Amino acid sequence: MTRQQLVQLIRERQSYLCVGLDTDIEKIPQHLLQEEDPVFAFNKAIIDATRDVCVAYKINTAFYEALGVKGWIALDKTVRYIGNSHFTIADAKRGDIGNTSDQYAKAFFEAMPFDSVTVAPYMGEDSVKPFLQHAGKWAIVLGLTSNKGASDFELQPLQSDEHLYEKVLTSVSNWGSPDNLMFVIGATQAEQFVQIRKLTPHHFYLVPGVGAQGGSLKEISEKAMNEDIGLLVNASRAIIYAGKGEDFAEQAYKVAKEYQVEMAGYLVKN
Numbered sequence: 001m002t003r004q005q006l007v008q009l010i011r012e013r014q015s016y017l018c019v020g021l022d023t024d025i026e027k028i029p030q031h032l033l034q035e036e037d038p039v040f041a042f043n044k045a046i047i048d049a050t051r052d053v054c055v056a057y058k059i060n061t062a063f064y065e066a067l068g069v070k071g072w073i074a075l076d077k078t079v080r081y082i083g084n085s086h087f088t089i090a091d092a093k094r095g096d097i098g099n100t101s102d103q104y105a106k107a108f109f110e111a112m113p114f115d116s117v118t119v120a121p122y123m124g125e126d127s128v129k130p131f132l133q134h135a136g137k138w139a140i141v142l143g144l145t146s147n148k149g150a151s152d153f154e155l156q157p158l159q160s161d162e163h164l165y166e167k168v169l170t171s172v173s174n175w176g177s178p179d180n181l182m183f184v185i186g187a188t189q190a191e192q193f194v195q196i197r198k199l200t201p202h203h204f205y206l207v208p209g210v211g212a213q214g215g216s217l218k219e220i221s222e223k224a225m226n227e228d229i230g231l232l233v234n235a236s237r238a239i240i241y242a243g244k245g246e247d248f249a250e251q252a253y254k255v256a257k258e259y260q261v262e263m264a265g266y267l268v269k270n
């Protein structure tokens, strides 16, 4: 999916919501366990219920890899079921020496039809570039993450006094363009948003950390929206586990709709 298509989708649906399919077999409603593929059955119901109020789905591969071959099958079926109507993210946090990154890129962009994959930048340019060489596909590089451990390295000052994450943002932004590169910026890092926007004015951010981690949709939207919106805000547990019973998909829709309505309010000002 191109940037132009993504922006159009956001404007049409009045939403920059990304639903996170962190599907944990131990947390899905009991009645689905009788299904041949309970994880896919759960995802399918969540997708059917939320597809009109979101523009993206983020599939965190860890939850699928943990199930072995069955998990990979559920992952593949899920991304194909979503189809072209939404921006799809393999949240796999990959990155390795060049020829290995090449294989990761092929796995998510050729063997599976994902639009994007999350990439850890620690190993540098040759580890990220292979993800930028597929037309219409995106690398979403970890910039400033939402977790407590972000202070261990990302928020450490360098000798130049800039934080390590700022160096990552400015360096990585030269490896691709705002048309094939996004950054992960945690919603819990609100005090850094203004500075992050200054460093990367035109990039899209994938923003996890609202909902279960407590980040503020209002604050992100006010501080980090750009001329093309520039935001995909993810919520996983808050949406997919909103209900525990047979009406889980309906409950998920209600929460997703609340996010969409709030987003539509911020889009009016853009």
Ligand SMILES: O=c1ccn([C@@H]2O[C@H](COP(=O)(O)O)[C@@H](O)[C@H]2O)c(=O)[nH]1
Pocket (backbone or CB within 6 Å): 020, 022, 060, 091, 144, 145, 146, 147, 184, 185, 186, 208, 209, 210, 211, 212, 213, 234, 235, 236, 237, 238
């Ligand atoms: O900085 C980061 C990077 C990735 N994540 C991932 O996003 C979701 C968040 O899930 P919630 O249930 O909405 O908290 C999950 O897949 C994380 O691995 C992140 O949270 N922070």
